[in-house]
Amino acid sequence: MKTLTALFATAALALSANVALAKDIPTNEVVKLVQAKTIMSLDDLNAKALAKHPGATIKDSELEDVYGRYVYKVELRDAQNVEWDVDLDAKTGEVLKDAQDT
Helix, strand or coil: CHHHHHHHHHHHHHHHHHHHHEEECCHHHHHHHHHCCCCCCHHHHHHHHHHHCCCCEEEEEEEEEECCEEEEEEEEECCCCCEEEEEEECCCCCEEEEEECC
């Protein structure tokens, strides 16, 4: 039983650490990052996300700092009303995740 309790405690700590290391970037900071060319423009990132699902519309988006890497997260709804989560490396535009929202 002690092993199981320790395992749950370790898992809880790991999950809370992940939450603490991913933080939303405020809008004024996003503007500065784009102007400094630290990240791609949001229009370019949106276009890359939409290219994964032609005909989709953007429902929501946000920029996060995940372990020191800027990740642009986009929620899309396609023509069949299916929702998708597309995560992009905000510096390079590389697609990190393209998954149906569950």
